[in-house]
Amino acid sequence: MKKSAVKAVSALLSVFLFITVLxxxxxxxxxAPANATKAPTNATNAPETEGATNEGGGTKLGIDIxxxxxxxxxxxxxxxxxxxxxQAEINKMAKEDLxxxxxxxxxxxxxxxxxYKLLLxxxxxVDLIFTAEWTQYQSYAKKGAFQPLDELxxxxxxxxxxxxxxxxxxxxKIDGQIYTVPATYKEYVTNGFVWREDLREKYNLPKPVxxxxxxxxxxxxxxxxxxxxxxxxxxxxxxxxxxxxxxIAHKPIGALPYGVGVDYETPGEVYSYWGSDEHKEDxxxxxxxxxxxxxxxxxxxVKDTLQDQITSGKAAAILGDNPTRYNDTVINLQxxxxxxxLGYYPYPxxxxxxxxxxxxxxxxxIPVSSKNAERALAFYEKMVTDERYNLLTQYGVExxxxxxxxxxYSLIGDANSNGFPREAMNGWAWRNPDFMLFDKNYDGxxxxxxxxxxxxxxxxxxxxxxxxxxxxxxxxxxxxxxxQYLYPLNAGLVKDVEEGLNTFMEKAKQAGLEKIQEExxxxxxxxVQEQGIQ
Amino acid sequence: xxxKDDNYMKWFRLIAFVVILLTTLVCLFPFLLIISASFTQxxxxxxxxxxxxxxxxxxxxxxxxxxxPKQVLQAYGVTTIVTIIGTTLGLxxxxxxxxxxxxxxxxxxxxxxxxxxxxxxxxxxxVPWYIMMTKYLKLTDTLTVLIFPGLMTPFLIILMKNFIRSxxxxxxxxxxxxxxxxxxxxYSRIVLQLSMPGIATVGLFLALQYWxxxxxxxxxxxxxxxYQLQYYLYNVINAMSFxxxxxxxxxxxxxxxxxxxxxxxxxxVVTGPILFLYPFVQRYFVKGLTIGAVKG
Numbered sequence: 053m054k055k056s057a058v059k060a061v062s063a064l065l066s067v068f069l070f071i072t073v074l075x076x077x078x079x080x081x082x083x084a085p086a087n088a089t090k091a092p093t094n095a096t097n098a099p100e101t102e103g104a105t106n107e108g109g110g111t112k113l114g115i116d117i118x119x120x121x122x123x124x125x126x127x128x129x130x131x132x133x134x135x136x137x138x139q140a141e142i143n144k145m146a147k148e149d150l151x152x153x154x155x156x157x158x159x160x161x162x163x164x165x166x167x168y169k170l171l172l173x174x175x176x177x178v179d180l181i182f183t184a185e186w187t188q189y190q191s192y193a194k195k196g197a198f199q200p201l202d203e204l205x206x207x208x209x210x211x212x213x214x215x216x217x218x219x220x221x222x223x224x225k226i227d228g229q230i231y232t233v234p235a236t237y238k239e240y241v242t243n244g245f246v247w248r249e250d251l252r253e254k255y256n257l258p259k260p261v262x263x264x265x266x267x268x269x270x271x272x273x274x275x276x277x278x279x280x281x282x283x284x285x286x287x288x289x290x291x292x293x294x295x296x297x298x299x300i301a302h303k304p305i306g307a308l309p310y311g312v313g314v315d316y317e318t319p320g321e322v323y324s325y326w327g328s329d330e331h332k333e334d335x336x337x338x339x340x341x342x343x344x345x346x347x348x349x350x351x352x353x354v355k356d357t358l359q360d361q362i363t364s365g366k367a368a369a370i371l372g373d374n375p376t377r378y379n380d381t382v383i384n385l386q387x388x389x390x391x392x393x394l395g396y397y398p399y400p401x402x403x404x405x406x407x408x409x410x411x412x413x414x415x416x417x418i419p420v421s422s423k424n425a426e427r428a429l430a431f432y433e434k435m436v437t438d439e440r441y442n443l444l445t446q447y448g449v450e451x452x453x454x455x456x457x458x459x460x461y462s463l464i465g466d467a468n469s470n471g472f473p474r475e476a477m478n479g480w481a482w483r484n485p486d487f488m489l490f491d492k493n494y495d496g497x498x499x500x501x502x503x504x505x506x507x508x509x510x511x512x513x514x515x516x517x518x519x520x521x522x523x524x525x526x527x528x529x530x531x532x533x534x535x536q537y538l539y540p541l542n543a544g545l546v547k548d549v550e551e552g553l554n555t556f557m558e559k560a561k562q563a564g565l566e567k568i569q570e571e572x573x574x575x576x577x578x579x580v581q582e583q584g585i586q
Numbered sequence: 587x588x589x590k591d592d593n594y595m596k597w598f599r600l601i602a603f604v605v606i607l608l609t610t611l612v613c614l615f616p617f618l619l620i621i622s623a624s625f626t627q628x629x630x631x632x633x634x635x636x637x638x639x640x641x642x643x644x645x646x647x648x649x650x651x652x653x654x655p656k657q658v659l660q661a662y663g664v665t666t667i668v669t670i671i672g673t674t675l676g677l678x679x680x681x682x683x684x685x686x687x688x689x690x691x692x693x694x695x696x697x698x699x700x701x702x703x704x705x706x707x708x709x710x711x712x713v714p715w716y717i718m719m720t721k722y723l724k725l726t727d728t729l730t731v732l733i734f735p736g737l738m739t740p741f742l743i744i745l746m747k748n749f750i751r752s753x754x755x756x757x758x759x760x761x762x763x764x765x766x767x768x769x770x771x772x773y774s775r776i777v778l779q780l781s782m783p784g785i786a787t788v789g790l791f792l793a794l795q796y797w798x799x800x801x802x803x804x805x806x807x808x809x810x811x812x813y814q815l816q817y818y819l820y821n822v823i824n825a826m827s828f829x830x831x832x833x834x835x836x837x838x839x840x841x842x843x844x845x846x847x848x849x850x851x852x853x854x855v856v857t858g859p860i861l862f863l864y865p866f867v868q869r870y871f872v873k874g875l876t877i878g879a880v881k882g
Binding site: 129130131133158160161162163166167170172174175176356357360361363364365366388393 | 810821
């Protein structure tokens with residue numbers, strides 16, 4: 053009896069010992085790194101000690117700033133090397149203006165979508181976070197992840213409220229309320245043909261302006277440059293090939309999912325593009341391209357980017373690329389092969405659909421977990437409308453990171469040695485057209501933008517928020533079918549197009565295509581009607 | 587009879603050697619390809635594909651990896667520290683746990699074993715884990731968060747328990763006790779000495795686990811100076827492909843990134859050091875594999 057009691061006690065003791073060792077280890081570990089972190093921890097301590105001395109600093113503001121706060125600012129991507137210094141400078145000003153300090157956090161590009169979900173879902177303090185249509189702004193807003201800003205804006209950020217045009221505020225509304233502050237800088241991400249101008253001149257080929265002339269160019273390259281692949285393509289034949297192809301061959305309102313078709317001119321009419329004669333003809337064209345050798349046979353296994361294939365001289369044309377990225381390709385090419393030249397022809401000049409990016413494309417929202425919504429919005433106003441904040445967070449320190457030469461932005465040193473290259477904080481959302489500085493190289497893009505400005509038409513598609521909760525299972529099944537049966541068709545690898553298309557349609561219908569299209573159509577028509585889109 | 591045997595053995599050996607040699611070559615081939623590709627110019631990889639001997643020799647892959655040498659070295663440091671501390675502490679805890687759990691006089695051993703086993707089947711999932719670490723334990727941006735989660739891996743505890751059970755007979759423990767050894771002495775002087783193969787195996791698993799870990803960094807570390815090596819490098823690749831995809835460039839070119847050769851150079855940089863661990867642990871490893879068999 054006694055012996056077993058002793059044993060039990062000793063067992064218990066060893067458990068305790070085990071736990072304390074564990075605990076001690078974790079708390080020790082906790083202390084050491086805490087001392088090592090420089091900027092962020094200091095920043096938390098600072099306001100508490102200085103807060104009292106700084107009262108009534110900003111009497112003009114309609115919000116209470118008597119209590120010091122620390123704002124958690126979240127952006128996607130990687131933090132620039134000089135961020136600590138920039139943050140300290142910003143904090144000096146923000147302390148004075150708003151009695152607030154800010155901590156700039158970055159998610160990195162690794163698994164950013166998962167982290168984004170965790171930041172919004174875990175309830176940890178996040179005061180400002182980047183939003184875009186590709187971060188699912190619409191569905192997060194619908195689910196109530198962000199605070200509505202309608203009432204806050206005139207109070208906390210009157211200047212910002214006026215700065216952003218009313219139609220932009222209108223455009224970012226979800227269910228009648230504003231959840232994000234949109235960026236006001238206008239840019240185009242519409243596609244255009246990219247080709248090797250030097251080769252085109254050499255063999256006297258037509259200038260690609262539509263699918264027909266583009267195909268003639270490809271044919272010419274195939275004949276004259278047997279070692280080159282005419283068309284640069286990779287395994288993502290959905291986005292890089294079919295979506296782009298349909299956007300120039302037809303006039304779709306946007307890259308619609310599930311094979312739904314809506315023409316730009318007639319948003320109220322919805323049809324099924326998949327399985328239609330139009331679809332079949334497009335696939336036959338793809339097959340012809342594949343048969344004639346414009347694309348490589350193993351295109352579904354290629355992982356290289358389209359641009360890499362051009363700059364390495366492997367391929368001679370990209371079906372469609374946006375002006376900014378085209379400009380980057382030009383710069384890269386100039387460095388590697390100065391004697392090669394590229395040509396560009398924007399689709400909108402052919403089909404008339406020159407849509408600037410939708411205001412949703414870049415924005416900042418205040419998540420529900422924020423306890424300092426007023427201060428966060430006031431701070432964001434500073435970032436956008438105050439030149440000191442804006443220039444510092446977009447371009448770094450003048451004289452150290454950049455200089456202004458003839459009105460152009462000029463990086464000091466190169467991207468490897470400079471700790472803060474242009475827009476290194478990924479500040480796409482708080483760009484202010486009034487303060488923006490451009491590199492000389494960017495003139496090419498601006499010229500294209502100017503041309504597109506003349507024929508600008510509104511983006512009717514991006515504001516639409518799809519709610520797929522009712523057909524989530526079908527959606528996943530359909531994606532599988534699409535990869536298995538449609539991708540080979542897209543790549544032109546199926547011998548009998550008609551039969552292949554029939555098989556795909558049959559499988560897609562089994563997966564629930566009709567239900568998805570019906571639901572999607574209803575939601576879309578409702579959106580069109582509510583927004584009064586014509 | 588004897589001659590025949592010898593002949594037979596000769597042939598057997600010859601065939602065995604040839605087969606093993608071929609298998610080794612097959613295993614080695616991809617690795618050689620990686621090394622070769624890491625020294626090839628990126629443009630040439632895209633144009634000509636992979637070759638065993640670089641078509642156009644270039645160090646640009648390594649240049650990109652070591653673009654910011656300070657950061658890479660820092661990441662190396664973090665990973666090394668985490669691996670060493672994590673493996674040492676983890677081995678200590680897990681051998682103790684394994685030892686206690688296999689002692690027949692520990693009444694609740696089945697209950698505790700079950701509890702440990704239970705967590706491998708049912709877990710809270712990612713979000714609760716994340717909330718636990720960030721909100722309650724407040725471990726964001728500490729080295730602890732990189733070490734802590736791996737310290738008590740259920741699978742390794744069970745492995746350790748079984749190793750100890752088969753390596754240390756109860757009678758040994760009993761006799762040690764009669765000689766006046768207390769529980770800790772038995773653990774440190776007898777159990778640890780006898781289960782060296784097991785420790786080596788578990789240690790290797792654990793070290794690999796810490797060395798290859800990037801996910802914890804990805805979730806809990808915001809401060810770039812505390813990134814683990816794997817995460818730092820993985821992130822370089824991701825940033826490159828993302829920038830290429832987004833077309834977020836704004837006129838200031840970051841230069842044509844040699845994606846393919848960088849990936850290969852990274853693999854070499856990352857696998858190199860841990861490769862050296864194998865020869866040291868291997869002899870224990872072999873023993874560990876046979877120990878159960880001898881006992882029958």
